Amino acid sequence: MTSRISKPNTETDTLLYQRLLSNGNRHFVMVAGAGSGKTTSLVKALAQVERIQGPALRRNGQGIACITYTEVAVEEIRGDVGNDDLFHISTIHSFLWAIIKPFQNNLRDWVRNRLQEKISEEQTKIEKPRTREETRIRAAENIERYRRQLTEIDSVQTFRYGTGSDYSNGVLGHSDILKIGPEFIAGHALMKTVLAQRFPIIFVDESQDTEPSFVNALRQVASAIPLGFCLGFFGDPVQKIYMQGAGRILPEDGWKTLEKPENFRCPQAVLRVINRIRAEDDGLLQTRGRHITVDGSEVPVEGSARVLILPADDRRQERLEEARCWLADQDGDEAWLEQDDEDALRMLVLVHRMAANRLGFPNLYSALNDRSPENLSSGLIDGTAWVARPFISYILPLVLARHERREFELMRLLRRHCPRLQPEAMAFGHAVGLLNDLQEQVDDLVAMLQNDSNERIGDIARFMKDNDLMEFDERYIKLINAYAEAANPVAEPAPNNSALRFMQCQASELWGYRNYIEKLSPFSTQQGIKGAEFEKVIVVVDDQEGRTNTFSYGKYFGVTEPSDRDLSNLEAGKDSVIDRTRRLFYVCCSRALSDLAVVIFADDTAQMRDAMLEKAFFEPEQLHVFN
Numbered sequence: 001m002t003s004r005i006s007k008p009n010t011e012t013d014t015l016l017y018q019r020l021l022s023n024g025n026r027h028f029v030m031v032a033g034a035g036s037g038k039t040t041s042l043v044k045a046l047a048q049v050e051r052i053q054g055p056a057l058r059r060n061g062q063g064i065a066c067i068t069y070t071e072v073a074v075e076e077i078r079g080d081v082g083n084d085d086l087f088h089i090s091t092i093h094s095f096l097w098a099i100i101k102p103f104q105n106n107l108r109d110w111v112r113n114r115l116q117e118k119i120s121e122e123q124t125k126i127e128k129p130r131t132r133e134e135t136r137i138r139a140a141e142n143i144e145r146y147r148r149q150l151t152e153i154d155s156v157q158t159f160r161y162g163t164g165s166d167y168s169n170g171v172l173g174h175s176d177i178l179k180i181g182p183e184f185i186a187g188h189a190l191m192k193t194v195l196a197q198r199f200p201i202i203f204v205d206e207s208q209d210t211e212p213s214f215v216n217a218l219r220q221v222a223s224a225i226p227l228g229f230c231l232g233f234f235g236d237p238v239q240k241i242y243m244q245g246a247g248r249i250l251p252e253d254g255w256k257t258l259e260k261p262e263n264f265r266c267p268q269a270v271l272r273v274i275n276r277i278r279a280e281d282d283g284l285l286q287t288r289g290r291h292i293t294v295d296g297s298e299v300p301v302e303g304s305a306r307v308l309i310l311p312a313d314d315r316r317q318e319r320l321e322e323a324r325c326w327l328a329d330q331d332g333d334e335a336w337l338e339q340d341d342e343d344a345l346r347m348l349v350l351v352h353r354m355a356a357n358r359l360g361f362p363n364l365y366s367a368l369n370d371r372s373p374e375n376l377s378s379g380l381i382d383g384t385a386w387v388a389r390p391f392i393s394y395i396l397p398l399v400l401a402r403h404e405r406r407e408f409e410l411m412r413l414l415r416r417h418c419p420r421l422q423p424e425a426m427a428f429g430h431a432v433g434l435l436n437d438l439q440e441q442v443d444d445l446v447a448m449l450q451n452d453s454n455e456r457i458g459d460i461a462r463f464m465k466d467n468d469l470m471e472f473d474e475r476y477i478k479l480i481n482a483y484a485e486a487a488n489p490v491a492e493p494a495p496n497n498s499a500l501r502f503m504q505c506q507a508s509e510l511w512g513y514r515n516y517i518e519k520l521s522p523f524s525t526q527q528g529i530k531g532a533e534f535e536k537v538i539v540v541v542d543d544q545e546g547r548t549n550t551f552s553y554g555k556y557f558g559v560t561e562p563s564d565r566d567l568s569n570l571e572a573g574k575d576s577v578i579d580r581t582r583r584l585f586y587v588c589c590s591r592a593l594s595d596l597a598v599v600i601f602a603d604d605t606a607q608m609r610d611a612m613l614e615k616a617f618f619e620p621e622q623l624h625v626f627n
Contacts, residue, residue, distance in 0.1 A: 004040045012260040025254040026230040033286045034590035035265030043080040063088045067095045068205035096181030097161045107159045115146045182213035196225040207235030209245035238281045267303025270596045276617045277586045305596045306622045312601040346534040348526045355523040360512035367501035370493035383517040387499045419471045451508045458483035458503030537592040542601040556581040557611045
């Protein structure tokens with residue numbers, strides 16, 4: 001157990017303990033704002049349950065489930081409570097897979113029905129009179145593929161869980177698990193009973209971003225098992241930033257809603273800003289703010305919160321750097337120029353594409369993101385896409401090791417990945433000559449991956465293959481051959497040419513991509529930093545680079561006219577682009593431990609300043625316009 005357990009209880013923590021100790025209905029919803037210590041409350045609740053009910057649960061072979069949104073959060077909570085088998089801490093996908101994995105025949109039936117559904121969906125596209133011919137052709141190809149998969153699934157021995165769907169090989173993807181799990185729980189009384197008996201206590205972290213169907217399935221379990229079962233949701237509806245999330249969890253009869261208003265993270269200047277933002281939503285007033293100890297006494301940190309409004313022209317990157325220099329000069333603090341310390345400064349951009357543009361890998365990003373298969377688009381973000389993995393795990397580290405003269409690391413990588421250095425190959429060769437050849441080829445590889453090189457990613461892969469520096473699987477060899485045979489670059493994004501478009505990108509883009517996924521740059525996406533905190537935060541607002549209808553700072557700040565659909569959603573009380581952007585802005589601004597700067601690129605800087613004055617989130621003297 002970590003120091004979180006020993007932290008003083010807040011009033012909300014005490015109320016939760018009392019709830020957990022009661023004999024009747026124990027279901028609850030905790031609403032905890034940014035910086036409130038929600039994870040601390042969750043971990044302390046887990047420890048409380050372990051102390052009181054742990055022995056009985058262990059005797060009965062039961063456990064406590066804690067379901068959270070990311071693998072990072074899983075490891076964080078697991079680090080807090082230790083490796084006690086009593087706690088089943090996992091993502092939603094892993095939890096659902098653990099529940100449904102034994103039901104292999106049911107999974108086979110589900111896959112068969114799902115393929116039939118997909119065939120019907122594609123057939124509907126074909127039959128629509130206004131469907132474009134290109135779409136009809138693609139739909140017919142999909143139908144053929146789905147029918148082929150229908151004939152192949154009976155030969156699948158065991159279905160398993162993977163990143164993307166591959167039914168013919170028995171692989172169920174993320175989206176499949178999110179459909180199957182809730183369907184199985186909601187549709188089978190026995191499943192509800194088994195689930196509640198196996199996990200009589202289930203805590204759901206980040207409940208606002210949890211799949212609604214999963215939330216509803218758990219609600220049904222709670223209704224079906226009125227006593228002896230405890231369902232608890234920990235979250236903050238104002239931090240719901242994903243389209244598919246459940247948002248606010250409305251309590252059922254007999255449930256308890258607990259609000260945790262404290263904020264232990266933000267300085268006073270930032271706390272005032274986020275409370276003004278939140279006032280437009282649920283109105284929860286966050287209190288306290290970050291304190292530090294001075295001469296034995298706790299004193300509040302004032303910090304800073306500023307807005308810098310810049311012209312939205314073709315000098316964005318240059319102007320952003322100028323803004324950072326201005327902040328450093330104003331504060332006498334070089335930390336605004338930080339490039340390496342990820343805890344010191346973070347620049348939050350709206351989408352990964354904006355980071356890709358600024359870090360120099362826009363074409364690589366487009367190749368693996370725009371109309372690409374799920375296994376490539378999801379793998380793009382963390383470097384696990386199959387086309388990128390050889391470069392991230394071996395080729396780029398090899399070049400860095402050579403460039404930095406880390407010969408031991410270079411040889412370690414070669415021994416692990418190079419077929420010519422495997423024992424069976426070495427038995428028939430001359431070691432000294434082989435090593436000299438490898439040294440020359442690695443030097444050639446270093447030259448090919450210089451920033452001013454005109455080599456393409458496919459050229460690097462061909463070089464590795466032709467010189468037997470790496471063993472590629474059949475799929476990758478097929479891709480290398482397709483690249484070699486392609487007469488012209490492929491420009492149009494499509495699922496079947498994403499990998500080839502990746503191969504045709506400049507190899508130099510790989511370095512910016514590596515820096516991004518390895519968190520070696522100061523950039524993160526605004527959606528990807530929930531739960532994180534940094535000394536200084538720069539929120540970059542630029543609707544033109546976002547290319548998304550999901551968020552619009554222009555509409556939120558009042559300088560862009562809302563669409564008829566936006567107005568209709570607002571009037572009907574439905575989630576709108578303005579609501580989503582407000583929540584995202586709250587999440588971004590609430591990351592700062594000391595200083596916050598919002599950098600806005602605007603077509604009309606004077607209009608944007610007037611709009612920000614009217615919003616009144618920031619003090620008027622903290623608004624700065626640069627032309």
